[in-house]
Amino acid sequence: MSTVLIAEDDKQIREALDRILRFEGYTTVPVNDGAAALEAFVEHRPDAAIVDVNMPFVDGVTLTRKLRDRGDRTPILILTARRATADRVEGLDAGADDYLPKPFEVEELLARIRALLRRTDSGAGAPVLVLGDLTLDTAKRMVTRGGRTVDLTKTEFDILEYLVRNAEIVLSRSTIYEEIWGYDFEASSKSLDVHIGYLRRKLEDDGAGRLVHTVRGVGYVARVPDPE
Template sequence: MATILVIDDNQKLLDMLQRTLRYEGFHVLTANNGYDALETVKVQRPDLLVLDWLMPDLDGIGVVTRLRTLADEIPILMLTARDAVEHRVEGLSSGADDYLVKPFATAELLARIQALLRRTKTVVGERPLTYGDLYLNPVTRETRRATRHFDLTPTEYDLFCYLLRHPRQVLPRERILETVWGYDFEGDDNVLEVYIGYLRKKTEAAGEPRLIQTIRGVGYVLRED
């Protein structure tokens, strides 16, 4: 049974989410502010966070930023009334793995939670994935370029894994979004571009040549230039 930490300063919404998730079989922890949420993560180590953006003192962005130094592997679903593209990009850029706009349908919330939890499961016995000097071990989640190790958030990991499973193949944006995120982003591929940028920054941090290439008007391909 997965443990979910729900953080929201709206007590009515917090109670509703707690009841709904418990009914679906999850173990639910709650916090009504960012500082309590961080303390709960240190002690309880939940499997997933459902996090409100607009909170007093320490908002959702602040929680995500601090959390990524404590538990980089925990997936985060951010809830907010901010629905502009720039807000989505800001939320995902801060380290959140998914973004759901209020008001939302309970069925969609549950679907996104299940998708995030599926993406964090390790396949025991799966062989490491390699291309060039890139390396990813699905069992240990170790990632490196040559001998240089680097860490990935859950979404970065899933995207990196997908690219390594299809080297030298031109992958359309729509296919990547559907496979990695598990649902349609309604034609907004800014999110994908942001995460491609994250991977490039981490895989090229020591000045290595670029391997994740852009195919304009189509998508991306993992290959030597």
């Protein structure tokens, strides 16, 4: 069974999460601050992590950013008592894969963890997808565009793979949420928009044309840009 790291400084919440996840069959690694979490990532190499935003020594957002900067792509679910959109966007900006505001329902937490763990590597026999000058190797989880390597987070890669597999097909926001996260977010969620924004920034870093297009009022579509 998968190993889940729990980084939460509130003892009651940490112990409750530990009991719930162990009851569900997961191996758990509970720690009470961000510095201990950084060490635990190296020692235990968890399959996923639940990370609180407000922790001593290293906060959850900084922890996530440090992990991404050193190339760690472990799926991260951020817990936060902050409900403002800007606060949630900050966590996604740092490289988190998902967020869950406190207080939360246990079933929703478990559903989100299952969704993160489902998005695993595709295996050695996975195909290489091509769209224009974009090449996406689903086995190695590598993306290149025009010969340039594009470094993506796990969620960014998963979104891009889904869009490219369905190139020229307009995918609704709810369809993408269901496929990538395993459930639909509330209508006001900006999670997908944030990830799409960073995807575009990375894919278009050298002035290349747009591959991921917005269809207003519907969702997104991947297609080769029209020649100028």
